[in-house]
Amino acid sequence: MSRVLILGGGFGGLSAAHALRSALAATDEVVLVERQPTFVMGLRKSWALVGSGDLAGGERRLDVLTGRGIEVVTGEISAIEPEAKAAVVDGRRLAGDALIVALGAARAPESIPGFAEHVHDVYERSSLARAAEALRSTKGGAIAIGIFGVPYTCPPAPYEMAFLVSDLLRRRGVPARVEVFTPQPMSLPVIGQAGCDVLEARLSEEGIDFHPNHQALAVEPGEVVFSGGRGRFDLLLGVPPHRCPAVAASAGLTDGGSWVKVDPSTMETRFPGVYAIGDLVEIPLANKMMLPKAGVFAESQAQVAAEHISAALSGGGPAAAAFNGQGYCYLEVGRGLAMEVRGDFLAAPAPAVSIGAALASRLNEKRDFEATRLKKWFDA
Secondary structure: OOEEEEEOOOHHHHHHHHHHHHHOOOOOEEEEEEOOOEEOOOOHHHHHHHOOOOOHHHOEEHHHHHHHOOEEEEOOEEEEEHHHOEEEEOOEEEEOOEEEEOOOOEEOHHHOOOHHHHOEEOOOHHHHHHHHHHHHHOOOEEEEEEEOOOOOEOOOHHHHHHHHHHHHHHHHOOOEEEEEEOOOOOOOHHHHHHHHHHHHHHHHHOOOEEEOOOOEEEEEOOEEEEOOEEEEOOEEEEEOOEEOOHHHHHOOOOOOOOOEEOOOOOOEOOOOOEEEOOOOEEOEOOOOOEOOEOHHHHHHHHHHHHHHHHHHHHOOOOOOOOOOOEEEEEEEEEOOEEEEEEEEOOOOOOOEEEEOOOEHHHHHHHHHHHHHHHHHHHOO
């Protein structure tokens, strides 16, 4: 009997758990560790913000997976022992024959002075309700969506929020100026200049001001302090800086860097039998940028890691699966429309990415994206 330990019950962890359960013998154990008792997709944060949906509608309890042959352990991971393929969870040591680390990226709002006091963190479940209420009660003025550091998870999300906020306020007749600021030189550098031109033109068409090269250093009452000046706001919705979870870094998985290092084909770390997937991983692209932190990549990386683990535990030959860098997402632009961003992110000499027209059908596809995975992962 073998045991695989999966740390993290997000997109990657869930995908890996189900792939392993299907591939391994019934006597083998698949153990999923997650501190939250429930799962909800990040795409719902935009809907919760503007009231077009809520978190509860897409929330599922992880403990239902026990009925599908996946042991779920709810608790805080205080240590990872990669050499032993083990972790300490609420004081209890769990070990396996293989280990997948899928802890995602950690938010670091404390790195920006004043963020906690003056910014509505739209990437934090517990603060979304307050952000939504602030938006509902606003009388207008300057409404800013701020990106406070890179990289961050789900790169298109702040722009999607800007479109949806602008659309909401327009329909309510609230006089407001919506703007987005980022420290980057363009909206989404990884999709290339042509793609950014399309996105930024759409922002302009909707009357949304875009401010690139705006590195926020601190937030004061009603003002953001940038490296090159100040900006005033009446309501500030923010994406905090992100970092690798401390428990992964202290375990040596980052090898002295900022994010976990892996073989980009197999997702195996420098520790044999230990894999890392999803947002805590760093995968360099051909143009020296990094692979975006998005659930669709975590999902495909999980499938690759699961295939390599199941091959190793079964004693068969090496698995052929390799992460291919294919990815896509749906970017809502208001008015019931969405654009599809799709590409080969491992292409050389640069990612080959396209951004499609804004269509109502793309919004339906986004809803289906969530529905099909929830059914696959949670419905018996």
